[in-house]
Amino acid sequence: QGRKPGPGAMSLVYRAGRSAAEIQQQYGISDVVKLSSNELPWGPLPSVRDAILRAVTGDDGANRYPDLRATELRATIAAYHGVDPGRVAVGAGSGGILAQLVRSELRGDSAVLVPGPTFDLYRIMSTWTGASVHVADMPATVPDVDTLVAGLRPETRLVFLASPNNPTGGALGADRVARIASRVPEGCIVVVDEAYADFVTACHIDQGAALIDRYDNVVVLRTFSKAHGLAGLRIGYLLGHPAIVDRVGALSTPFHIGTVGQVAAIESVRHAAQVRERAERVVAERERMAATIRAMGLGLGWSQANFLWLPAGSGAARLAQALEQRGLVPRLFDGKGVRVTVARAADNDRVLAVLGELDLRDT
Numbered sequence: 623q624g625r626k627p628g629p630g631a632m633s634l635v636y637r638a639g640r641s642a643a644e645i646q647q648q649y650g651i652s653d654v655v656k657l658s659s660n661e662l663p664w665g666p667l668p669s670v671r672d673a674i675l676r677a678v679t680g681d682d683g684a685n686r687y688p689d690l691r692a693t694e695l696r697a698t699i700a701a702y703h704g705v706d707p708g709r710v711a712v713g714a715g716s717g718g719i720l721a722q723l724v725r726s727e728l729r730g731d732s733a734v735l736v737p738g739p740t741f742d743l744y745r746i747m748s749t750w751t752g753a754s755v756h757v758a759d760m761p762a763t764v765p766d767v768d769t770l771v772a773g774l775r776p777e778t779r780l781v782f783l784a785s786p787n788n789p790t791g792g793a794l795g796a797d798r799v800a801r802i803a804s805r806v807p808e809g810c811i812v813v814v815d816e817a818y819a820d821f822v823t824a825c826h827i828d829q830g831a832a833l834i835d836r837y838d839n840v841v842v843l844r845t846f847s848k849a850h851g852l853a854g855l856r857i858g859y860l861l862g863h864p865a866i867v868d869r870v871g872a873l874s875t876p877f878h879i880g881t882v883g884q885v886a887a888i889e890s891v892r893h894a895a896q897v898r899e900r901a902e903r904v905v906a907e908r909e910r911m912a913a914t915i916r917a918m919g920l921g922l923g924w925s926q927a928n929f930l931w932l933p934a935g936s937g938a939a940r941l942a943q944a945l946e947q948r949g950l951v952p953r954l955f956d957g958k959g960v961r962v963t964v965a966r967a968a969d970n971d972r973v974l975a976v977l978g979e980l981d982l983r984d985t
């Protein structure tokens with residue numbers, strides 16, 4: 623049994639939830655599927671796998687240091703978004719970029735604002751710097767601008783907005799982000815975390831990259847961990863004003879993006895159409911699951927991501943346990959809900975079968 627840290631402890635290990643191996647051991651199930659981290663269910667695209675092998679196996683391969691500045695990767699990302707490479711900083715996943723961002727922007731007397739519930743890493747990493755974090759709880763799927771703005775203080779330096787939001791799945795239109803960006807205090811940056819942007823299909827959700835030209839205080843975070851299916855390689859990036867990019871980039875550790883990550887990400891962007899095609903398969907499954915769950919009469923969040931949010935309230939732990947007993951590893955938010963990654967159709971059917979058997983309306 624792992625020990626949980628006490629209240630107030632900021633452990634990333636605790637955040638990661640239960641592992642597939644633990645569930646396998648506890649219930650003696652061999653076919654355990656991890657649905658707790660919103661990963662893609664497929665391995666790298668063939669072209670990405672080939673590029674990785676070519677890059678590391680020759681004499682000028684793994685024996686050489688990677689490109690310190692990830693020049694080609696940043697240029698490839700910049701071209702993809704139609705921005706200048708000076709507006710791109712890369713990091714070890716968007717989590718790595720977040721760690722650099724909080725260290726570059728926050729001090730002990732800074733404040734941070736996040737709508738809740740949202741991705742816990744914003745709060746955890748901000749507190750590393752000694753900054754105080756205000757979580758503005760929002761019952762609605764999408765943060766209300768006035769409620770959020772009411773939580774601003776003169777010393778607020780970062781506002782985090784995940785679009786789509788983790789764990790609830792709702793996405794923000796750029797107009798809403800713009801309204802928030804125009805009301806934050808001088809020196810405050812609005813961080814739009816678009817980790818799940820490739821799964822967005824709602825027509826009124828436009829993506830944040832367009833905003834960085836108009837608002838010097840908006841930055842966008844993206845990752846190769848979700849739609850690109852490269853979570854294990856740790857590559858993420860920030861798009862924003864060159865001055866912010868320089869400050870964040872100055873806090874990179876040397877060679878923080880390895881050769882494999884750089885090569886794989888470049889190749890993946892070159893095959894963006896195939897990445898999109900895979901994302902569309904996930905979205906089709908998401909919509910199929912959502913329709914089935916709604917037909918069961920169960921509550922379900924509006925999700926624009928590759929996961930579903932089941933707002934089971936006090937029944938959340940029971941639901942998570944029922945899924946675990948069938949070899950499905952969800953992410954439990956105790957007392958609030960359960961988040962499940964949309965995966966392969968057969969595994970999604972297993973989730974639907976558990977939901978169909980449980981009478982959650984009793985809970």
Ligand code: PMP
Nearest residue numbers: 715716717741788817845847858
């Ligand atoms: N942002 C959001 C909203 C996420 O859900 C996640 C991962 N679950 C991340 C960032 C971090 O992803 P990574 O560090 O793998 O890029």
